[in-house]
Every structure is written in structure tokens, then in C-alpha cells.
Amino acid sequence: MTIDRRNDDKPETASRSRHAERPPTASEQLEELLGYPWPFPGRPPKHDLSTWTVTDDWPDPVPVTEAEIEVFERWFGDLFDELFGPDIALPDAGTEIDLENGTRK
Secondary structure (H helix, E strand, O other), X not given: OOOOOOOOOOXXXXXXXXXXOOOOOHHHHHHHHHOOOOOOOOOOOOOXXXXXXXXXXXXXXXXXXXXXXXHHHHHHHHHHHHHHOOXXXXXXXXXXXXXXXXXXX
């Protein structure tokens, strides 16, 4: 059930105007198809969280490689130092690491 948007009064050979009629938007097409506007007015319904199930199937402890730890320390080292303080057990604590080659500056 679509609407023919052509102007049947003009002959087919007539040149089109500069501003051809635009095609209907997706919302207009959906409203025409359903017969009512979408989305529905008002808030969406709340989900009943009591029916949700949470499953923890990760191994305990979660395996983490040394390379993964190094990546996190390089990318988030400044944030970790800000949150937890620098590691004072290391003699060169607080030195910056060159992210391109992983060496200390």
C-alpha cells in the first residue's frame, strides 16, 4: 500500500522541476505501513531484572600473560600511579617509558 507521488496531470515528457519531490522518510514509510506513528510516545517499559540470569564461567584465577600486564602498565601506567601511587619498591620508580620501543626515558 504505497502512495504514487507522481503528478499525473503533467505529460511524461515534461521536464522535471529543479526541486523534485523527495521520497518518503523511513519514519513516514513505517507509519504508512503500520497505520500509527513509531516510536510509541512515552517511556519504554522497564525490564524485569528478577528474570535475568548471570553466569560466571571464567576460570579462577583468570589467566593473564606477562605481555598483557606489560601492555596495561604501559598504556595505563600514569593512571595507575595517580590512583595507587608510584611503585616505591623499584629504584627507578617514576621514570617515563617510551611507548614506541618500551624503553625507559
